[in-house]
Amino acid sequence: MDLEKEVKRARKGNKEAFSRLIKNYEMMLYRVSYSILRSDEDCADAIQETILKAYGGIGSLREPKFFKTWLTRIVMNESYQLVRRKHKVVSLESMGDPGKEDRGYANIELEEAIEHLSEELRLVIILFYFEDLPLKEIVKVMDCPLGTVKTRLFRARAELERLLSEDEEGGGES
Amino acid sequence: MSQLDERIRSAKEDSGSVPEVVSNRMNQTLANLPERNKKSKWPISIAAAAVLLFIGLIGSSYLSPVMAKSLSTIPVVGSLFAKVGDPGQQNASLHGLTSPLHASIETSGASLAFEGVVYDGNRLSLSYVVRPNSEEKWTKKEISSLLDGLSLAVNGKPLGNYSLSERGQMIKSGEYAGVITLVPGRSLPDHFQLKVNVHKLGGDSGNWSAQFPVKKVGGHSFLLNQTKTEGERTIRLNKVTFGSTSTDVSFQLKQSAKFWNQQNKELSYELYDDHGKMLQIFSSGGARGSSTSINTGNEFAEFEPLNTLPKYLVFQPVLYTDSKKSAVYVKKPLASALPIKLSQGKDGDIIITKVSRSGGKVTMTFRVDGKDPYDQAGSIWLSDQNRKDSWATKPPKRLKSEGYLFQLTFDSVDPQKTWDVTTVKMQPPKVLKGLRFKIAIR
Numbered sequence: 001m002d003l004e005k006e007v008k009r010a011r012k013g014n015k016e017a018f019s020r021l022i023k024n025y026e027m028m029l030y031r032v033s034y035s036i037l038r039s040d041e042d043c044a045d046a047i048q049e050t051i052l053k054a055y056g057g058i059g060s061l062r063e064p065k066f067f068k069t070w071l072t073r074i075v076m077n078e079s080y081q082l083v084r085r086k087h088k089v090v091s092l093e094s095m096g097d098p099g100k101e102d103r104g105y106a107n108i109e110l111e112e113a114i115e116h117l118s119e120e121l122r123l124v125i126i127l128f129y130f131e132d133l134p135l136k137e138i139v140k141v142m143d144c145p146l147g148t149v150k151t152r153l154f155r156a157r158a159e160l161e162r163l164l165s166e167d168e169e170g171g172g173e174s
Numbered sequence: 175m176s177q178l179d180e181r182i183r184s185a186k187e188d189s190g191s192v193p194e195v196v197s198n199r200m201n202q203t204l205a206n207l208p209e210r211n212k213k214s215k216w217p218i219s220i221a222a223a224a225v226l227l228f229i230g231l232i233g234s235s236y237l238s239p240v241m242a243k244s245l246s247t248i249p250v251v252g253s254l255f256a257k258v259g260d261p262g263q264q265n266a267s268l269h270g271l272t273s274p275l276h277a278s279i280e281t282s283g284a285s286l287a288f289e290g291v292v293y294d295g296n297r298l299s300l301s302y303v304v305r306p307n308s309e310e311k312w313t314k315k316e317i318s319s320l321l322d323g324l325s326l327a328v329n330g331k332p333l334g335n336y337s338l339s340e341r342g343q344m345i346k347s348g349e350y351a352g353v354i355t356l357v358p359g360r361s362l363p364d365h366f367q368l369k370v371n372v373h374k375l376g377g378d379s380g381n382w383s384a385q386f387p388v389k390k391v392g393g394h395s396f397l398l399n400q401t402k403t404e405g406e407r408t409i410r411l412n413k414v415t416f417g418s419t420s421t422d423v424s425f426q427l428k429q430s431a432k433f434w435n436q437q438n439k440e441l442s443y444e445l446y447d448d449h450g451k452m453l454q455i456f457s458s459g460g461a462r463g464s465s466t467s468i469n470t471g472n473e474f475a476e477f478e479p480l481n482t483l484p485k486y487l488v489f490q491p492v493l494y495t496d497s498k499k500s501a502v503y504v505k506k507p508l509a510s511a512l513p514i515k516l517s518q519g520k521d522g523d524i525i526i527t528k529v530s531r532s533g534g535k536v537t538m539t540f541r542v543d544g545k546d547p548y549d550q551a552g553s554i555w556l557s558d559q560n561r562k563d564s565w566a567t568k569p570p571k572r573l574k575s576e577g578y579l580f581q582l583t584f585d586s587v588d589p590q591k592t593w594d595v596t597t598v599k600m601q602p603p604k605v606l607k608g609l610r611f612k613i614a615i616r
């Protein structure tokens with residue numbers, strides 16, 4: 001799929017092109033919203049709002065190559081908005097075991113380790129590794145300096161290595 | 175590639191599908207999308223008026239009593255730029271180069287007042303205040319989502335290529351002050367009418383707009399014609415513009431297609447003044463062609479402003495490489511005797527000279543000695559004995575233009591816990607010396 005052409009078509013009001021774009025990024029929408037909301041039902045709500053908002057606003061997106069960054073920011077905003085609407089304080093402690101459903105990571109230990117990261121670190125791992133966003137785009141999405149993004153990436157990697165090695169040793173704190 | 179990297183990459187490649195509950199909802203939403211009007215033949219104003227009547231909300235560009243009250247609480251016109259703008263916008267405010275605005279948009283749920291504007295030939299900056307019309311308390315993230323779907327027109331014509339960014343903060347309970355920065359893809363006229371179309375405000379969706387005159391202030395441009403090549407990269411400098419909010423270098427970058435969007439190597443740019451001071455980069459980007467072998471991009475890089483014209487500038491591209499090596503942390507107790515010196519490896523050092531605590535808030539003043547001072551300043555955080563981190567919610571604030579002295583505030587630091595101030599050893603970016611330019615200005 002030529003994404004830039006699809007964005008241009010969607011911008012002109014082509015519904016099918018817009019739907020193809022959303023389907024192309026459905027895993028990104030899910031991963032990012034899940035990293036904030038930690039509930040599939042809430043993700044469905046946030047993604048629904050994201051689709052409607054993106055559909056209404058795509059006419060104003062001038063640079064097709066930034067579609068993914070733009071969509072990522074919308075889904076993050078919608079997810080945070082949902083957190084507030086539901087007065088949810090999303091923390092590992094409050095949510096308990098998030099379950100073993102498929103989150104698109106296909107590696108249960110890795111999935112659990114990612115879910116144990118704090119929200120700041122989890123998001124940077126998902127955006128960098130799973131969504132292949134360059135650091136400069138992550139800076140835009142997360143609204144923090146490049147140095148902070150790089151440091152969080154370092155920190156997140158170190159935490160994942162620690163959590164995964166504890167797992168392999170069959171215990172340790174969690 | 176490290177073991178962890180390989181593991182994450184392979185997990186990604188083997189990724190499953192989204193859960194049924196999510197994909198079902200997604201499919202339903204897509205199947206029920208309304209038809210969007212393709213290019214309307216109606217004049218924009220008539221179409222907008224019809225939409226406004228239909229949704230029954232009021233969008234206006236007059237100053238409402240509510241917003242007049244809100245603006246009356248702002249002590250000095252232009253002060254929002256000083257309070258929430260980036261260092262360039264703060265500079266324009268300090269030198270009195272911003273113009274006051276009296277335009278607002280009101281919906282049933284919120285009011286948005288544009289407070290000031292400055293266009294310096296590089297960037298157009300707009301300051302504004304958003305205030306809910308009810309007791310509802312919004313978060314910063316919700317209000318700043320205002321930018322999604324925002325569109326602009328200059329002298330009645332939609333603006334073509336441009337990039338937008340936003341920054342801001344809650345200034346009092348429920349009230350948010352922000353600054354929108356627009357980098358147009360082409361030069362704007364010296365005088366023009368700017369129309370700002372807003373499609374979401376607080377909890378309301380719709381179509382509202384405000385319009386006001388904008389006048390270019392200052393902005394000296396120097397046309398350049400220097401070209402250099404290193405390996406498969408060529409840079410041709412086009413122009414440098416000295417504005418009151420930024421120094422902008424525009425150039426053409428030609429490079430092999432394989433270099434664009436390399437995830438583990440990112441090209442950035444450095445600019446030094448004639449005293450050897452590195453100017454802080456605000457953003458960079460551009461529009462690129464899409465041939466398969468060599469791609470050419472018309473790029474720009476924006477840096478902090480200079481208040482006097484230098485004799486020369488030095489511009490150079492740098493390459494950041496993500497080493498994937500395990501991080502080496504450097505930490506010292508926050509309660510250590512001052513100054514606290516932390517090594518950041520080959521990048522340099524951070525020297526903390528002052529720590530002040532007030533309740534759960536910690537403010538640190540520190541100097542950066544090193545090759546990448548602005549990134550170094552953003553690579554510092556607090557961690558407790560259980561490896562829980564506390565990150566600053568705002569970027570480091572530069573305290574004066576000479577040297578690299580910064581201040582960073584952490585808002586949620588439990589005074590009962592023992593905290594370490596932590597950083598990480600880093601590699602400076604690789605300078606592409608063959609593409610280094612000395613730009614004579616006068």
